[in-house]
Amino acid sequence: MPIIPVSTPVGAGQDYTLDVQKVTEEWAYLHVTAAATTSVKLTPGVLGKIIVNTGDAGTLKVYDALAADVGAANMIAEITVAATVIGSYAYNVAFGTALTVVSSADTDYTVAYR
DSSP states (O other), X not given: OOOOOTTOOOOTTEETTTTEEOOOOOOEEEEEOSSSEEEEXXXXXXXXXXXXXXXXXXXXXXXXXXXXXXOGGGEEEEEEEOTTOOEEEEEEEEESSOEEEEESSOEEEEEEEO
């Protein structure tokens, strides 16, 4: 392992002592609290996860589409929400057009995406 002088500048995310490059995942988020068709992101990206915080029984349907074009052919996921069930649903999947979520009830949820 090379000896690195104390005065060597450290680059962003680099740990010279352990000889590793540190990487962190950063996600944007959108918090929704009502039944609606919600355009989360209007360009391609990655759906990280959906966190169901609280809410009424219903469904969350997630689409790789603009709000006007949602349909079964471009559905990424469907989450059935019970009034007493909360949870985190990890996807880590790419979407090619846009990210839209349709909530059938007043569910409080958060979408993590990039």
